[in-house]
Amino acid sequence: MQTHSTQPRFFLIDCNNFFASCERVFRPDLANQPIVVLSNNDGCVVARSREAKALGIPMGEAEFKLRPLLERYKVHVFSSNFSLYAAISQRVIASIESLVGDVEQYSIDECFVRLSPALAANALDTARAIVQRVQQWVGIPVSVGIAASRTLAKIACHLAKSYCSGIFFLNGTEDQHDKLFAKIPVQEVWGIGRRLAKRLYEADIHSVKDLKYADTDWVRRNLSVTTLNTVLELRGIPCIEDISAPAKARKTIICSRSFGEKIYEKETLAHALTAFVSRAAVRLRKNQLLAQGLGINIASSRFSDQYTNKAWQTLLPRPTMDTQILLQTAISGLETIFQAGVPYARAGVLLYELSPSTTRQGYLLDLEALDHDLRREQLMHTIDSINSRYGRSQIRFALEGTADEAWQMKQERRSQNYLGDWESLAIAHCKN
DNA sequence: TCTGGGGTCCTAGGACCC
DNA sequence: TCTGGGGTCCTAGGACCC
Numbered sequence: 001m002q003t004h005s006t007q008p009r010f011f012l013i014d015c016n017n018f019f020a021s022c023e024r025v026f027r028p029d030l031a032n033q034p035i036v037v038l039s040n041n042d043g044c045v046v047a048r049s050r051e052a053k054a055l056g057i058p059m060g061e062a063e064f065k066l067r068p069l070l071e072r073y074k075v076h077v078f079s080s081n082f083s084l085y086a087a088i089s090q091r092v093i094a095s096i097e098s099l100v101g102d103v104e105q106y107s108i109d110e111c112f113v114r115l116s117p118a119l120a121a122n123a124l125d126t127a128r129a130i131v132q133r134v135q136q137w138v139g140i141p142v143s144v145g146i147a148a149s150r151t152l153a154k155i156a157c158h159l160a161k162s163y164c165s166g167i168f169f170l171n172g173t174e175d176q177h178d179k180l181f182a183k184i185p186v187q188e189v190w191g192i193g194r195r196l197a198k199r200l201y202e203a204d205i206h207s208v209k210d211l212k213y214a215d216t217d218w219v220r221r222n223l224s225v226t227t228l229n230t231v232l233e234l235r236g237i238p239c240i241e242d243i244s245a246p247a248k249a250r251k252t253i254i255c256s257r258s259f260g261e262k263i264y265e266k267e268t269l270a271h272a273l274t275a276f277v278s279r280a281a282v283r284l285r286k287n288q289l290l291a292q293g294l295g296i297n298i299a300s301s302r303f304s305d306q307y308t309n310k311a312w313q314t315l316l317p318r319p320t321m322d323t324q325i326l327l328q329t330a331i332s333g334l335e336t337i338f339q340a341g342v343p344y345a346r347a348g349v350l351l352y353e354l355s356p357s358t359t360r361q362g363y364l365l366d367l368e369a370l371d372h373d374l375r376r377e378q379l380m381h382t383i384d385s386i387n388s389r390y391g392r393s394q395i396r397f398a399l400e401g402t403a404d405e406a407w408q409m410k411q412e413r414r415s416q417n418y419l420g421d422w423e424s425l426a427i428a429h430c431k432n
Numbered sequence: 433t434c435t436g437g438g439g440t441c442c443t444a445g446g447a448c449c450c
Numbered sequence: 451t452c453t454g455g456g457g458t459c460c461t462a463g464g465a466c467c468c
Binding site: 018046106107108109110190191192193194195196224226 | 464465466467468
Binding site: 043046225303 | 434436439440441442443
């Protein structure tokens with residue numbers, strides 16, 4: 001079989017235990033201490049430091065189930081602080097770009113680098129420089145996988161974390177790779193989740209090596225083209241497009257949350273939806289987009305016996321970025337689907353049918369309407385820049401209500417926003 | 433008593449057309 | 451009582467990612 005898996009073409013750079021490492025940047029006293037970070041609402045564990053993993057704390061476990069263990073081992077517990085993590089993430093990316101040029105950011109804590117021939121020739125040295133610079137400049141430890149495809153680079157990074165310190169270069173012979181791959185369960189592969197793993201298992205495909213040599217016709221017929229691409233990637237043939245290609249415009253903007261407490265009143269739901277629409281609209285404008293589709297949903301707890309999830313959606317007459325129009329639409333949807341007596345636990349807003357704000361349609365020579373909409377957009381941008389300078393929701397729609405309502409998330413153990421808020425700047429003390 | 437919040441892509445099936 | 455073959459477009463749902 002023809003494979004090409006020894007030429008390095010990609011780095012995958014992954015921040016180690018990212019959220020936990022972020023909490024440590026401003027708390028050096030927590031070095032070597034077990035840390036967990038909780039999801040919004042302090043519901044379940046979304047990140048663990050190495051020490052917390054060693055205590056056997058599973059990812060995704062509900063906090064209330066872990067409480068005795070967390071107390072017994074004096075684990076440091078944080079609510080998630082996404083504005084801090086996003087600010088640190090930007091700095092990590094900038095540090096990497098200072099060494100290799102453009103990177104493809106894949107998630108808040110991971111990025112790919114496509115290697116030019118010059119970089120490929122010095123892959124290992126460059127990877128070492130990246131690890132060192134991100135540690136020195138930002139204080140975040142990262143691991144690097146180096147391989148011939150993105151999927152293999154993910155595996156290499158996984159190996160970097162389990163077998164060695166920080167860097168794994170998949171540059172051995174085919175046989176050497178296959179020996180390693182035979183020991184890695186197929187579910188570790190990027191793109192193979194629980195369901196697919198079960199189906200592969202039933203077809204007697206258990207390891208990464210089994211999947212690499214799986215029959216491609218069978219995969220195409222019984223699974224999907226996505227999984228076929230994964231198989232080819234495992235053989236060192238890149239099939240996955242640029243992750244962050246600018247041409248790939250986003251198709252939806254979602255803002256949804258579960259509430260701090262159950263909600264029964266329509267008014268309170270309206271406040272929550274107002275806040276969600278406002279946030280989604282800010283993201284819409286930041287991406288220079290207009291939305292024509294708007295959907296909302298309101299649901300009770302997934303874990304209750306009478307789970308209900310009601311959704312409603314509509315197309316607006318014209319694409320818009322005007323918060324007020326989106327709000328009125330969302331509230332009219334709420335009137336349609338709200339039911340009294342339901343203990344609502346979460347709600348969400350979905351904007352879809354997105355188009356760039358540079359090209360607009362639907363005015364049919366109605367210049368007055370066009371002029372009105374452009375003025376509204378000016379107003380929206382002005383509000384956005386004020387809020388971004390002086391703090392979110394300084395100017396907001398009255399329907400959003402105040403900051404301490406029942407629908408707000410519980411975040412009892414949140415660290416300070418050290419990088420995004422003047423009040424939270426770290427203070428350096430000088431000793432003589 | 434407590435259980436995240438975003439996103440993407442693919443596929444199957446229905447509606448509709450000629 | 452029978453009852454085309456193909457194409458396109460849309461939507462809902464399933465699967466995945468971090």
